[in-house]
Amino acid sequence: MAPSPAEIEAAPRLPMPSRNPLPLSSGQEAQVRELYHARVRGYCAAEIKLFAECALGKTFTAPFKCRQQNRAMNTCMVAHATQAEQDSAREEWFATRLKRQREREGKEARKKEQEKFHREWWGLPQEDRDGDKGREVLRKAERVGGFPKRDEGQLSKDRHR
Incomplete structure (x- = not known):
């Protein structure tokens, strides 16, 4: 809309950088x-x-x-x-780019508040509320292939036969 x-x-305005701005x-x-x-x-x-x-x-x-x-x-x-x-x-x-920037910052702040409320609501431990534990899980590489850890590095089960 x-x-x-x-x-x-009413929105604060910045001057247009030039008559023919960068693409x-x-x-x-x-x-x-x-x-x-x-x-x-x-x-x-x-x-x-x-x-x-x-x-x-x-x-x-x-x-x-x-x-x-x-x-x-x-x-x-x-x-x-x-x-x-x-x-x-x-x-x-x-x-109106300043107005859009403030709107984005406001949305980001609301998102962080909602995450904090969610963690408090579900009674997660304090270390989980801060979010570092969840970020640590995301930083770890995802295992691909579905083999259990004891089978890592081995040939597939079909080739053992």
């Missing part, structure tokens, strides 16, 4: 595209709603029966889907 204009203005990762580009498409849909919300109301209950006949609304919707979207709008969506993405 796209943030409202009031939320965007973003594919995930970041997807976030910019999502923001861009949400903005375009926001501009054309009335036309989209009219087409959706017309197409309600219709299947493959919707483009034919609702041709006028479909054309109005597409015309609006093409008019607003410009490179300038894409650039402004990219600028908005860069401007």
Whole structure:
């Protein structure tokens, strides 16, 4: 869900590094595209709603029966889907990166609190509550092959025969 204009203005903004910033990762580009498409849909919300109301209950006949609304919707979207709008969506993405960073940090802190509560709730010993024992188990290499320790290094059981 796209943030409202009031939320965007209230968020602290960092200046965009340059007019033509370094390339973003594919995930970041997807976030910019999502923001861009949400903005375009926001501009054309009335036309989209009219087409959706017309197409309600219709299947493959919707483009034919609702041709006028479909054309109005597409015309609006093409008019607003410009490179300038894409650039402004990219600028908005860069401007709100501090807000996203704070949200990520908040999620991480909540996750740690939930893990701590979980350990306390289930009455795990104090050394298990801290999580070092669990991390130690994860650090050990996983055994592959399923042989018991006494059979390690030996040929498979089929070859003994």
